[in-house]
Amino acid sequence: MVVLFAVRFASCCLRGNRRNTCDSTLSWFRSQWIGNALLAYAPAKLNLTLRVLGKREDGYHDLRSLVVAVDLVDTLVFRPGRVRGIELEVNVPELRTSENLVVRALELVRDFSGAACENAAVRVYVHKRIPHGAGLGGGSSDASCALRAGRDWLAARISDVELFELSARLGSDCPFFARRVPAAVVEGRGEIVRPVALGTELHFVVVWPRVHLSTQRVFQACSARSDNNDCESRLIDALQGGVFDMRLQPLLRNDLLEAAAKLCPAIREIVDMFHCAGVPATMSGSGSAVFGVLSDRERAVAIARRIRQQVTHFVTTVRSLE
Numbered sequence: 001m002v003v004l005f006a007v008r009f010a011s012c013c014l015r016g017n018r019r020n021t022c023d024s025t026l027s028w029f030r031s032q033w034i035g036n037a038l039l040a041y042a043p044a045k046l047n048l049t050l051r052v053l054g055k056r057e058d059g060y061h062d063l064r065s066l067v068v069a070v071d072l073v074d075t076l077v078f079r080p081g082r083v084r085g086i087e088l089e090v091n092v093p094e095l096r097t098s099e100n101l102v103v104r105a106l107e108l109v110r111d112f113s114g115a116a117c118e119n120a121a122v123r124v125y126v127h128k129r130i131p132h133g134a135g136l137g138g139g140s141s142d143a144s145c146a147l148r149a150g151r152d153w154l155a156a157r158i159s160d161v162e163l164f165e166l167s168a169r170l171g172s173d174c175p176f177f178a179r180r181v182p183a184a185v186v187e188g189r190g191e192i193v194r195p196v197a198l199g200t201e202l203h204f205v206v207v208w209p210r211v212h213l214s215t216q217r218v219f220q221a222c223s224a225r226s227d228n229n230d231c232e233s234r235l236i237d238a239l240q241g242g243v244f245d246m247r248l249q250p251l252l253r254n255d256l257l258e259a260a261a262k263l264c265p266a267i268r269e270i271v272d273m274f275h276c277a278g279v280p281a282t283m284s285g286s287g288s289a290v291f292g293v294l295s296d297r298e299r300a301v302a303i304a305r306r307i308r309q310q311v312t313h314f315v316t317t318v319r320s321l322e
């Protein structure tokens with residue numbers, strides 16, 4: 001009952017946020033108490049660039065990526081547990097496992113805070129809207145959200161800096177979400193997060209061919225390498241200069257696209273579909289979601305409608321968070 005109310009309340013907040021961009025910034029990133037339940041939001045991300053600079057000795061790759069948080073959002077609801085420990089409920093059955101990063105995040109918070117929290121009993125309900133295995137960062141965002149909300153729930157003494165460091169242990173995408181900024185250039189393995197101002201609201205059409213890709217497999221299959229040049233600044237300049245046509249395309253570079261498209265050919269077909277409509281497009285993260293970049297919501301809605309007529313993929317419009 002509380003969960004239903006909380007999720008409905010969240011939906012209202014999110015709908016409200018579309019009308020009020022100023023308040024939305026605060027609400028997206030802030031958790032809220034409703035009675036004895038704690039409600040928190042986990043936004044998706046899009047990688048406008050993702051450049052692989054080289055392989056590291058630890059097996060990971062050095063990256064540079066312009067990452068933007070968008071208004072496609074999972075909701076996490078924390079409630080008092082019935083038994084000691086962490087109970088997880090998810091509206092997607094295959095994600096209801098102890099391997100879920102939300103559980104691992106809460107275990108990290110509990111272990112980091114020691115004796116004060118070891119008897120904690122918490123139930124977490126994750127309402128997923130972000131497709132998983134799509135390169136949209138849903139699992140990482142849920143995990144970073146769980147770290148912060150878990151700290152609030154347990155009243156654990158963990159600083160923001162410590163929380164950020166813990167996030168890097170959970171996954172390479174987590175530090176971006178842990179910083180809770182609307183956009184950043186992310187470097188290293190993912191642990192260097194440099195917030196950037198986009199200076200303009202961006203609209204996207206996200207198309208996911210309903211294929212779950214393993215990040216590890218895509219990285220293993222990738223041989224593309226980029227120079228260490230600053231194409232992210234050029235991309236931001238172009239967007240701020242109002243360039244939303246195919247001149248943007250060379251700057252939307254994702255070095256993992258070719259490897260991902262070998263595993264999932266639909267990725268190329270979706271990129272081509274956008275190009276046929278004159279919309280610059282690329283893949284997010286390690287795929288398989290592809291997005292087109294647009295300057296306004298009306299055009300995004302029109303393009304999404306056109307794509308829905310052609311394919312049965314998951315298609316949605318989103319905008320950048322401010």
Ligand code: C5P
Nearest residue numbers: 059060061063171172173189215216219
């Ligand atoms: O850090 P995360 O668990 O999300 O990474 C999943 C996989 O993606 C890693 O096991 C690694 O193979 C690959 N990866 C990488 N370099 C990165 C991030 C991820 O090689 N910077």
